[in-house]
Amino acid sequence: MNQLSSEEQKKEIEENFPEILVPKEKIEGRVGLPELEGAEQGKVVTRFTPEPNGYPHIGHAKAVIISSEYAKMYGGKFILRMDDTNPEVERMEYHAAIKVGLEWLGIEWDEEKQTSDDMEIFYEKCIELINSGRAYVCTCKRDNISKNRRERKACKCSMGDIDKNNKNWEKMKEKFKPGDAIVRFRGDMKADNAVMRDPVLFRIIDESHYTLGKKYRIWPSYDMSVAIEDSISGVTHALRSKEFELRKELIYAILDALNMRKPYQGFFSRLEFKGMPMSKRLIKPLIEEGKVSWYDDPRLPTLEALKRRGIRPEAIKKFIMSLGLTKANTLAPFDALEAFNRKVVDAESTRLFMVSNARKLTVKNLPISSVEIPNHPINDMGKRKIEIDGNFYISGDDAQNIKQGMQIRLLGLGNVSITKEGTEFEGEFIGDGETTNILKIQWVSQKTAHAIKMIIPKVLFNGEEFNEESLEELDVYTEPHYLQLKEGEEIQFVRFGYCRKDSQNQAIFTHK
RNA sequence: GCUCCUAUAGUGUAGUCCGGUUAAGCAUUUUGGCUUCUCAAGCCAAAGACUCGGGUUCAAAUCCCGAUGGGAGCACCA
Numbered sequence: 001m002n003q004l005s006s007e008e009q010k011k012e013i014e015e016n017f018p019e020i021l022v023p024k025e026k027i028e029g030r031v032g033l034p035e036l037e038g039a040e041q042g043k044v045v046t047r048f049t050p051e052p053n054g055y056p057h058i059g060h061a062k063a064v065i066i067s068s069e070y071a072k073m074y075g076g077k078f079i080l081r082m083d084d085t086n087p088e089v090e091r092m093e094y095h096a097a098i099k100v101g102l103e104w105l106g107i108e109w110d111e112e113k114q115t116s117d118d119m120e121i122f123y124e125k126c127i128e129l130i131n132s133g134r135a136y137v138c139t140c141k142r143d144n145i146s147k148n149r150r151e152r153k154a155c156k157c158s159m160g161d162i163d164k165n166n167k168n169w170e171k172m173k174e175k176f177k178p179g180d181a182i183v184r185f186r187g188d189m190k191a192d193n194a195v196m197r198d199p200v201l202f203r204i205i206d207e208s209h210y211t212l213g214k215k216y217r218i219w220p221s222y223d224m225s226v227a228i229e230d231s232i233s234g235v236t237h238a239l240r241s242k243e244f245e246l247r248k249e250l251i252y253a254i255l256d257a258l259n260m261r262k263p264y265q266g267f268f269s270r271l272e273f274k275g276m277p278m279s280k281r282l283i284k285p286l287i288e289e290g291k292v293s294w295y296d297d298p299r300l301p302t303l304e305a306l307k308r309r310g311i312r313p314e315a316i317k318k319f320i321m322s323l324g325l326t327k328a329n330t331l332a333p334f335d336a337l338e339a340f341n342r343k344v345v346d347a348e349s350t351r352l353f354m355v356s357n358a359r360k361l362t363v364k365n366l367p368i369s370s371v372e373i374p375n376h377p378i379n380d381m382g383k384r385k386i387e388i389d390g391n392f393y394i395s396g397d398d399a400q401n402i403k404q405g406m407q408i409r410l411l412g413l414g415n416v417s418i419t420k421e422g423t424e425f426e427g428e429f430i431g432d433g434e435t436t437n438i439l440k441i442q443w444v445s446q447k448t449a450h451a452i453k454m455i456i457p458k459v460l461f462n463g464e465e466f467n468e469e470s471l472e473e474l475d476v477y478t479e480p481h482y483l484q485l486k487e488g489e490e491i492q493f494v495r496f497g498y499c500r501k502d503s504q505n506q507a508i509f510t511h512k
Numbered sequence: 513g514c515u516c517c518u519a520u521a522g523u524g525u526a527g528u529c530c531g532g533u534u535a536a537g538c539a540u541u542u543u544g545g546c547u548u549c550u551c552a553a554g555c556c557a558a559a560g561a562c563u564c565g566g567g568u569u570c571a572a573a574u575c576c577c578g579a580u581g582g583g584a585g586c587a588c589c590a
Contacts (some may be wrong), residue, residue: 051590086589142588149586150514182588192515194586203588222590246516246585267517270582274523322539324525328518329583336524336540346553377548411549440549495550512552 034325036070036237038264044076045236049083049226051114054103057278058301058316059241062271065320067239068107079233080109080114083226084116085219087209094478095210101303105313106135111233115225116212118232122220125228125258126183126202130165134257135201137168138184139176148346149197154189158198160501172218175260178204185223185254195246196253223247227254234261235306239446242267242327268325273334275459275467276301283460291466298457299470309457310500310510315341334459338511345490345498350375353442354412354493356454357396361425363416366390373412384481388413391446393477398441399425409440411494428464442494449477454499478507 036044046067050060069079080102084090102109129135138145148155160168170361172181183202191197201224208214220228227248230238248265255262272278278301286292296304306316319337324332351374370388375381388435392410394402402408404421407430415433420426478493485491485501490510492498498510 049590053590081590089589138588146587179588184588194515197586200588205588219588222587228590242517243584244590269518319524322524326518326525327583328525330524333523333540339540342552350551351550351552373549376549378553409549413549442550492550492552494552496552498552 028072032321033066033069033073036264036266038076039070039237042075043236044071044074045079045234046071046076046239047079047230047233047235049081049229049240050098051083051086051089052091052098053086053089054094054280055295056098056303058273058303058306059271059278060098060101061105061303061316062268062320062323063239064102064105064107065317066268066325068109069321070237070239072112076236077107077110077178077234079111079113079235080107081112081229081233082114083222084114084210085222085225085400087205087207087219090210092210097304103150104303104307105316110462113233115212115220115229116209117218118229119212119216119220121232122202122224123218123227125224126169126220127166129185129201129254129257131162132181132257133162135183135185136160136165136186137172137181137196139168139181142179142224148189149194151191152197154198158184158186158189165489167403172202172204176204178206178217180204183218185250185257187250187253193246194251195223195250199250201254212454220386223250223256227251228258228260230263231255231260238263239266239268240269243270266325267327269327269330271320271323272331273301273337274331275461276334277461278302286460286466292460298455299460307507308500310345310498311337311341313346337509342498342511346397346492347376347379348381349490349492349498350381350481350485351377351494352479352482354454354476354496355393355395355442355444356474356476356496358393358421358444358449358477359396359399359425361392361394361416361427361443363390363392363410363427363429365429367429373414384479386445386479386481387448388445389447392443393446394425394441394443398439403438407438409438410443411440413443444479448480450480450482451475451477451505452482453506454509455502455506482507 024144048064048067050056058139068078074183082095082098084095126135136158137160138154139153140157144155168181169183170422181204182200184198185201187196187198189197200221202218202220204217206217206220209216245267251265252262260332275302276299277283283292283295283300287294292299295302296308298305298309323332368389370385372383374383402418402425404418406418407415408418409415415430415438416427417430418425418427454474454476456474458470458472459467460470461467482501487501487503490498491499491501491507497512499507500510502508
């Protein structure tokens, strides 16, 4: 308890403990990622091991950015390894999509491989484990295995001698059917860590593998393949999300049993956005029901979707670095990412006028037939020329605030005195003088107005429930200059927000 | 149920290992101001936090014990 005032404490300290008043060297605020345990300059090897069983999403981005940044930070090596040991779910399509996603993010890797490149090594190691009595072939029923695990009881297979295990291993190559036999690690059926209770090392899968076809049918489990791969490919720091934390003990046990080098294993929390699920379990049915168009639907957290929505890779990287390397659960709000993105995108977004819920405004006595408007308020991004003839569209939202007798300014054009309000407005041009406190609005010329669809993505889920209003569509008018912009370019619709040009007649709202 | 991880402002984090010039830094959010031919960006300011209860100590966000909340694992997925 701190019962003394700080003054009294200070006195007390000076009298009794003068040495602690000597200031310690000030700890510098950290920039970037925290130090990696046991990391040496030039000797760090990290890796990213996605399973090619789906499209890459923001969670992949976190994992790959952290690992590749660490390699960079220590001048080390970064390996991309496709973890393809379950032919039932892995596809070339996903393999390719993951690489496309990583390239978009600007990730560079020094080495690329597939876990399945080393099948022969896994087999060798398996035989080594069998011969040393650290692994055995189990032919129990799946339910019994599970039951025994819960009850911490060993089954009779674990008693089998080495010869029999070797024979059964050979039988797994052809005779046994999938499900009939597995190779288990001899861990500890009594262990508190359930992962250690004689886990599966190999199982039979007859599905055709996307690159190896039917060459193999005994496939290593995650724990087996990760342990061996990280060890033989020189990985010094294996970093992955924390749902794997319990496997650490197992992976070390496997490597110890084989007398192999053990890399440091680090863990970080998973990254998910509020209301943006990324599990296929949730997304797939939505696609099938037509509620979500595809994996690039802008409401999704896939990289493809983020890109379509107008999120830049630099922003994703800064955002992820800002999250730090904690093990606490994070449900990041999307607006944190938006803030980073806005800063990236602001400098290079063409400013354009766009009106929604359009109302007509006719202006009399216009002295000019065209105006030139700069494409960016600060940066020199050129100008565009707009033909005008006195017939304009203005936004419905603005129309509500415009009353007869008011003066307004049409941005970049001039001031107008409103002579008639209603469903349609009329006004009179009154010059281009100084304006301070009058309403300044954007406009579109009727004769050249270009109609587009504006898509506004919102959260997909409210809690567990699909948000039926997650996609708002607006029919809006914009300037013809829109047609000259490149697809994928970021635009700021003045007084509305940033949007990405998706096509000649569709734009996707990025953020305010 | 058992085991493990985790807990700092509305949100995300720094600081925790090695207790003390920091009664807590940064970002975001919100609000106000400046600037501005945008409700953007930029600049300035304000608001706002150590889960709870014990203990150790002159001194606890920091060490110890306990409680509570959140997450994960207990797959022939990764």
